[in-house]
Each structure stands twice: as C-alpha cells, then as structure tokens.
C-alpha cells in the first residue's frame with residue numbers, strides 16, 4: 654500500500670457516523686466502508702436486534718460501533734438515538750439518512766399503487782429523511798461542522814422505463830425520492846452558514862431485500878416475467894441498461910458516501926450524485 658493509499662484508507666479516523674436503515678442492504682454496506690476508513694458507527698434501524706447484530710459483526714463486540722432501535726417515521730426515537738450516540742461518542746460528524754421502503758404492505762401482490770404505497774414511501778423515504786436530518790442538525794450547527802448524506806435514487810431524478818416496464822406501482826417511490834433530492838438542496842442552502850454540507854447519493858440497481866420485493870411483484874404481475882425467478886428478473890433488468898455492465902454493490906454506494914463525508918468534498922453541497930454505472934446520465 655502506498656503512503657497516499659494508507660492515508661485514504663483511514664480518512665475518517667476519529668469521526669462518528671450515524672446511519673439509518675443500516676441493518677441490511679445498502680446501509681450495511683455504507684457502514685462497512687465508513688468503518689474500514691476509521692469512523693465509529695451508530696447504526697439505527699427499525700429492527701433493533703438486526704442493528705445490534707450488524708454493529709457487532711462490523712466492529713466486533715467492544716468495537717467502535719453501536720446498534721440502536723429507531724423508526725425514522727417517529728422523531729422521538731431518533732432523538733433518543735442521537736442522545737444515546739452523544740453519550741457514547743460525544744459527537745456526530747456524519748449523518749446518513751438511508752432507511753427506505755419500496756412501498757406499503759402487500760406491495761409485491763399489487764399491479765398498481767395503493768394508498769398504502771403513497772403513505773409508506775412518503776412517511777419513510779421522504780419524512781423519514783427530513784426527521785433524520787432534523788434530529789442531528791442542531792448538534793452539527795452548534796459545532797459548526799457536519800456532513801449529511803441522503804440516499805435517494807436515480808429514479809428520483811426522472812421517470813425510468815417506458816411506462817410499461819416499471820409499472821405505475823413504483824411511481825410513489827420515485828416521487829418520494831424526487832422529494833429527497835429537493836429537500837437535500839433546500840437544507841444545503843439553509844445550513845451552509847453553519848459549515849454543514851448536505852448532499853444526496855442516487856443509487857441505481859442493487860440486489861438487496863428491497864429489489865427482491867420488486868422482482869417478486871414483477872414475477873406475479875407482469876406477463877413478460879411470468880415463470881422467471883427473482884434473480885433472473887434482476888439480471889434481465891441489468892442487461893442492456895447499465896453501460897458499465899454490472900449492478901451496483903453496497904460497497905459502491907459506501908465509497909461514494911465516504912467521499913462526500915471526507916475532507917476532499919468540503920466544498921461540495923446541495924448536489925445529487927448518481928452511482929448507477931451510467932444507467933442514467935442526468
């Protein structure tokens with residue numbers, strides 16, 4: 654390892670990162686990358702047991718990671734998580750609002766969106782991000798520094814597909830992610846004076862429990878996918894739609910988040926970065 658590479662690999666040493674929805678999928682990948690670069694972790698998830706397990710697996714028992722139960726739709730649970738994190742670590746330098754859902758209960762059994770899909774995506778994906786950011790910003794403003802990174806989606810930049818490919822059931826999700834990008838820009842404007850940067854990362858397509866729900870929905874609801882298993886449907890989605898030729902991984906998203914959390918990105922705020930292999934260029 655060169656000296657420069659060694660410095661990069663510990664570029665978040667001494668920093669504390671709070672990450673929501675980090676018990677699985679992309680959030681877990683972000684947590685692993687930030688920990689590998691030296692950050693201490695506060696993993697918050699609606700599944701508290703899974704959050705604690707993830708923290709133990711990433712950092713080892715006694716390592717610099719804690720797992721907490723928290724529901725991003727309930728600001729009181731986020732306030733408790735922030736207080737607990739500050740008691741343990743004394744500061745929060747980085748906030749990653751990652752928790753998200755593709756739709757409401759029964760999503761995979763529907764062809765079209767329902768009130769449940771609008772309610773769940775607005776509550777978790779949009780208000781949940783606002784709640785998470787609001788929970789940390791007074792602390793960051795008081796310290797005069799901080800990095801906030803919100804996980805949106807390239808589907809929040811513009812509608813994808815031809816109207817038949819994705820189905821209208823994913824419309825509430827896309828609208829909620831567009832809201833995350835708009836909120837990110839507004840918040841960046843509001844709190845730049847406190848030395849806090851706010852950016853969004855827009856992942857493309859990853860094989861996580863969320864995408865598995867999309868694949869099950871397609872296998873049941875869309876004729877062209879009938880008889881295919883979930884992974885085949887995912888692979889079909891990737892074929893021809895990603896110029897770099899592969900799906901993204903949670904580590905890919907973690908690498909982008911680590912850059913935006915690092916000192917290298919200190920003059921970047923109010924931006925939304927696609928991490929999607931070139932699937933969309935906007």
Ligand SMILES: NC(=O)c1ccc[n+]([C@@H]2O[C@H](COP(=O)([O-])OP(=O)(O)OC[C@H]3O[C@@H](n4cnc5c(N)ncnc54)[C@H](O)[C@@H]3O)[C@@H](O)[C@H]2O)c1
Nearest residue numbers: 674677678679699724725752753806856858859861862863
């Ligand atoms: N998987 C993809 O292809 C993809 C693409 C673009 C964007 N994203 C976004 O990335 C983020 C993570 O997605 P993922 O694919 O890892 O999903 P996932 O379902 O694997 O993980 C989501 C995590 O969030 C947690 N969670 C759900 N509701 C919560 C709540 N109310 N409060 C706290 N935690 C909650 C879950 O328990 C889970 O651990 C989401 O915001 C998603 O919209 C995913």
